[in-house]
Amino acid sequence: MDTEFDILIIGSGAGGGTMASALSPLCAEGAKIAVLEWGPHFKDEEFTGQEIEMAQRLFFDSGAITNRDQTLTVACARGYGGSTLAYTGTSIEIPERSVQHWNVPGLSHADLVPRMRRYKEQNNVHELPDEDVNENNQLFAAGCKALGYTVKKFPVNIKGCKGSGMCNMGCPNGAKQGTNRVQLPAAEAAGVQVITNCRVHRIVPHGVEAEVVAWPHGKASAWPVGRYNLKAKIVVVAAGTMHSSALLAHSRLPVELPALGRYFTCHPALTLVAQHDRPIINYYGFPKTYYCDDFEDRDEFILETCMYFPFTTAKSLAGFGAPHSAMMSDFRRLQMILVLVSDPAEADNRITPDSDGNPVLHYSLSERTLDALVTSQRIAAKIFFAGGAGRVHAPAADRFLIERRDQDKVEQLIDRRHLKLGKISIASAHPMGGCRIGTDPRNSVTNDRGKVHGLDWLYVADGSLFPGSSGVNPYVTIMALADRVAEGLRERWRAGELR
Amino acid sequence: MDASGRQAVLGAGERWSLVRLAACIVPETAGAPAEVKGALLAAIDDQLRPRPRLQQLEFKLLLLGLAGLTVLPAGWQQACLHLLENFPLRLVRVGMWGLKTLVYLGYYGQDSVERRIHYWPSKHEGNQRLHARQVPDG
Numbered sequence: 001m002d003t004e005f006d007i008l009i010i011g012s013g014a015g016g017g018t019m020a021s022a023l024s025p026l027c028a029e030g031a032k033i034a035v036l037e038w039g040p041h042f043k044d045e046e047f048t049g050q051e052i053e054m055a056q057r058l059f060f061d062s063g064a065i066t067n068r069d070q071t072l073t074v075a076c077a078r079g080y081g082g083s084t085l086a087y088t089g090t091s092i093e094i095p096e097r098s099v100q101h102w103n104v105p106g107l108s109h110a111d112l113v114p115r116m117r118r119y120k121e122q123n124n125v126h127e128l129p130d131e132d133v134n135e136n137n138q139l140f141a142a143g144c145k146a147l148g149y150t151v152k153k154f155p156v157n158i159k160g161c162k163g164s165g166m167c168n169m170g171c172p173n174g175a176k177q178g179t180n181r182v183q184l185p186a187a188e189a190a191g192v193q194v195i196t197n198c199r200v201h202r203i204v205p206h207g208v209e210a211e212v213v214a215w216p217h218g219k220a221s222a223w224p225v226g227r228y229n230l231k232a233k234i235v236v237v238a239a240g241t242m243h244s245s246a247l248l249a250h251s252r253l254p255v256e257l258p259a260l261g262r263y264f265t266c267h268p269a270l271t272l273v274a275q276h277d278r279p280i281i282n283y284y285g286f287p288k289t290y291y292c293d294d295f296e297d298r299d300e301f302i303l304e305t306c307m308y309f310p311f312t313t314a315k316s317l318a319g320f321g322a323p324h325s326a327m328m329s330d331f332r333r334l335q336m337i338l339v340l341v342s343d344p345a346e347a348d349n350r351i352t353p354d355s356d357g358n359p360v361l362h363y364s365l366s367e368r369t370l371d372a373l374v375t376s377q378r379i380a381a382k383i384f385f386a387g388g389a390g391r392v393h394a395p396a397a398d399r400f401l402i403e404r405r406d407q408d409k410v411e412q413l414i415d416r417r418h419l420k421l422g423k424i425s426i427a428s429a430h431p432m433g434g435c436r437i438g439t440d441p442r443n444s445v446t447n448d449r450g451k452v453h454g455l456d457w458l459y460v461a462d463g464s465l466f467p468g469s470s471g472v473n474p475y476v477t478i479m480a481l482a483d484r485v486a487e488g489l490r491e492r493w494r495a496g497e498l499r
Numbered sequence: 500m501d502a503s504g505r506q507a508v509l510g511a512g513e514r515w516s517l518v519r520l521a522a523c524i525v526p527e528t529a530g531a532p533a534e535v536k537g538a539l540l541a542a543i544d545d546q547l548r549p550r551p552r553l554q555q556l557e558f559k560l561l562l563l564g565l566a567g568l569t570v571l572p573a574g575w576q577q578a579c580l581h582l583l584e585n586f587p588l589r590l591v592r593v594g595m596w597g598l599k600t601l602v603y604l605g606y607y608g609q610d611s612v613e614r615r616i617h618y619w620p621s622k623h624e625g626n627q628r629l630h631a632r633q634v635p636d637g
Contacts, residue, residue, distance in 0.1 A: 049622050052542065052608035062546065070593040134629050163625030172622040283620050285629040310618050314603035320524040320584070321577055328607070331618040332635050422592035423584055425600075 001223055002193070005032045006498055007489065008208060008232040010200045010247070012037040013082020014478040015462030016238035017179025018119065020187035020194070022486030026493050027191030034193040035184070036210055036230075038239070039078030040218025041196045042085070047170035051309040054169035057217055058086050065242060067363040071421040072268060074361065074428045076240050079218070080196050081180025083240060084475065087429070088167045088288045089176050090154040090304075091125040092472040093117075094480075097297075102467040104437050106448035107484075115480035123157035123177040132163065134285035136335050137305045139276075141290050143387030149292050149379075154304075156286065163285040165307055197221040198228075200239070201357060203251040206457050207231040233498050234489060236450075237435075238462040238482065245351040245434030245464055246359035248445075248452075255454035259443050261352055263345040263436050264361070265469035266428035268369055271308060271316040272337045272380045274389035275401075279332035283307050288338075292383075296342065296471060300368065301376040303383070306338040318395040318424045327393060327401070335389060339376035340430070343369045345468035347443075351434050365421065373426070374416045381410045395424040430474050435464035437481075450485035461485040508547040508555055509562075514540050516562045517602075519569035523576045524602045535612070539605030546604060558601075561594045 006026075009019045012035050020035050027033060048054060055062045064073040077086040093116045096109040133141075144151040161175040174181060188194055195212065198221065202209045210228045212221050237244045245261040287307040296302050308316070310331060317324055327334075343349075349363045365373075377394040384392045385407040392402045396419040402410065438444025441453040450465060452458040461482040463474055470477050492498050509517065518536055522529035528536060547555050568576050584595045606612055613619075619635045621628060628635070 049620060050610075052604060056545075069589070070596075071589070131630060132626060161626065162623050163627075163629055164622045165620055165625055166622065279617070279634045281629055281632065281634055283618065284625040284633070284635065310607040310613055310616060311604050314607045315600045318584075320580065320599050322526055324524075325526055328616055331613075331616045420585060420589075420592055422589040422596055425596070 002032060002034070003228065003230050005034050005230065005232040007031065007033045007234045007236065008230060009033070009035045009236045009238055010208070011035075011082055011238035011240060011244070011462060012080055012179060012184055012194065013084050013238065013240055013462065014179060014475040015482040016082060016236075017084065017183040017187070018479045018482035019236055019238055019461050019486050020192045021183035022483050023489060024187040024190035024192050026490065029493070031493060033191070034195055035187070036198045036200055036208070037080055037082070037194060037196045038199045039080065039196065040215040041080035042170065042218050044174055046217050047166070047172040049164065049166045049169055049172050051169060051311050058170055060242075065359065065361065067361040069364065071365060072266070072363060072426045072428060074242065074266060074431050076242050076431065079180075080184060080194065081178045084178025085170050085180060086168050087178070087475060089157040089178070090288055090473045091120055091123065091157050091476050092154070094470045094472055094477040098468075098471045104448050104467060105439055107437065111484070112477065112480045115483040116476045119479040119483070120155065120157070120476060122182055124159045125155045125157045127153045127155055128286055128289055132161070132285060133289050134282060135280040136282035136287070136307050137289040139280065139335055139387035140305045140337060140383060143383035143385070144292050146386040147382055149294050149383070151290050151292050154288060154291055156288075158286070161286055165283045165285060165287045167287060168308070193222065195222050198223065200247060203235055203237070203247065203253070203458070205254065206233065206235070208235060234457055234459065236459045236461050236485070238460070240462055241431035241434050241464040242351060242359040242361070244460055244462055246353040246357055248435065249351070250353035250357035253452070253455065253458070255452070257441070257445050257453065259347075259436060260445050261434050262347045262350040263433045263467065264349045264351055264363060265343045265345050265432045265466070266363070267340040267430040267469060268343055268365060268373065268426050268428055269338055269340045270373060270377065270395060270424070270426060271306060271313070272339060272377060272384075272392070272394060273313060273317060273327065274335045274384035274392045275327055276333045276335060276388065277390040279330065280335065282332065282334060295376070295379060299372055299375050300342045301372045302340055303376065303380055304338045304340065306336050308336065316425050317393050319400045323400040335384060335387070337380045337383065339373065339380055341369050341372040341376065342469045342471045345433060365426070370416065370419060374414060374419055378410050378414045381414060382407070395419065432463045432466035432469055432474055435460040436467040437465045438467060448484070449488035450481070451488070459485055459489070505548070508544050509540070509559070512566075513559055513562045516566045516569050517543065520565060520598065521602045521606070523573065523580055524599050525606050528606060535609065538609050539602070542605040542608055543601045546601060558597065561598060565598075
């Protein structure tokens with residue numbers, strides 16, 4: 001098999017998959033391009049919908065990479081398609097105010113918009129028709145409207161959705177249009193090789209040290225099990241925020257990058273649960289239809305509908321024993337809201353590698369974030385009650401359940417002093433930063449085209465590029481940034497620099 | 500050894516403590532059939548197996564530390580665990596969170612329990628049932 005390439009792409013998610021498809025036209029011009037993906041190429045029948053089984057198959061650490069002080073868990077998937085296998089597919093464009101806040105010369109919102117729209121079109125992004133909206137979502141909308149809050153529909157990237165609600169365990173119907181369904185097959189058809197079960201251990205000048213391992217699931221890798229030293233004119237790291245930062249740091253590159261791994265953000269989130277007095281249609285149908293961003297500017301959080309699975313729900317409730325069991329006793333009566341906070345980018349929130357190159361997350365929740373988590377719980381509680389819920393569980397309440405009769409006391413009952421880190425399940429599915437774009441090598445890792453400062457052969461093309469949080473679900477923005485990176489590489493190729 | 504012949508992470512004494520603690524965390528496990536308890540323990544063992552030895556040891560030490568509670572009456576156990584869950588020291592709260600999370604995983608991850616709590620998802624007919632306004636009934 002080949003061991004020398006023109007371009008090697010590490011990772012196959014929103015960033016890597018986009019790179020593969022955006023660079024694939026170069027294959028017709030003689031370019032040898034390969035994607036190295038750590039995880040397997042799952043067969044369709046391997047998306048079983050079994051919560052624990054799929055968490056173990058799809059995610060690093062079963063979906064719970066923990067920060068050093070164990071107050072936060074981060075979910076990242078691996079496999080052909082990366083985290084696009086396990087996201088819900090909500091397809092929001094980054095708002096102009098976020099790009100302005102990033103303040104990167106050369107990077108404008110106007111440049112990103114047509115790119116985002118191109119990928120949204122490729123991914124069949126559209127709003128769900130009303131007849132496909134279940135009660136979990138309808139009650140959120142009704143509650144928001146009753147309170148005078150704006151409620152918006154998520155555009156989503158699905159085709160042929162059968163409403164399994166199992167998006168976050170891997171779509172069992174092939175309906176979610178992740179890179180595994182759209183960009184990667186197109187790239188392979190154009191001549192890009194995709195090597196699965198292949199972990200990159202280290203990046204070396206103009207190459208990588210990689211290893212193909214056996215997996216108990218998925219299709220066989222294109223390469224036999226074993227270690228490989230691969231050469232490439234260009235290496236693109238798109239292993240996801242957590243692993244790109246760790247891999248680059250572990251590789252001891254021949255340049256000083258003081259910002260490498262730093263300025264990590266992740267939209268810390270809480271799953272809030274309410275109970276109705278009657279069963280509702282909650283887990284049939286697409287789980288995430290509506291959101292409210294009224295509080296984003298002033299309070300830095302958004303609220304989204306969500307519907308998770310029994311274990312995930314159980315661990316989201318702070319508490320245990322009889323009240324917890326009573327809440328869980330009839331899953332049909334539960335309504336859920338996800339609150340996500342736009343956390344600030346701080347230099348000390350960072351990723352470092354352990355001795356094996358695995359990411360270690362050093363992250364502290366800021367006071368602003370903790371305040372936002374409390375305020376968002378109050379708003380969510382009000383939305384639940386306005387939608388008819390009988391009782392609400394809020395992790396920062398002074399009691400396990402707030403009953404409807406006490407709904408007017410939400411502001412007092414949910415308070416910062418009851419928010420105890422380590423007791424509650426704060427989670428993230430949106431890791432960002434670590435290889436931020438910028439012009440100054442002292443506080444950024446790459447230029448606005450993803451090229452690592454000081455090296456003309458190394459690029460980054462995933463969520464680790466974000467200088468700060470996007471404030472919205474990030475995958476569409478990741479694709480747009482990766483598209484910019486690919487555009488720059490195509491220009492270099494056609495200028496003859498890489499031949 | 501567990502049922503599939505793999506070396507179990509938790510020893511017999513640790514499993515005994517875990518079953519007693521699980522009964523505080525999820526009271527239904529107290530009267531659950533042996534296969535439910537067995538599946539709970541197996542699922543927890545499966546989660547611990549790939550973890551670094553240090554993490555496994557931390558959990559075993561936690562169980563050792565809590566073993567004394569398991570001989571108390573149920574009400575006292577509950578009160579002590581609530582105290583630990585809200586302890587001023589974050590490390591203790593984290594330990595409790597870890598214990599609860601594993602118990603919930605072991606219990607609510609079982610097919611029979613999912614059916615018991617009326618969780619009957621459909622891989623292929625979710626929208627059909629939604630359109631029919633069919634509240635899940637098994």
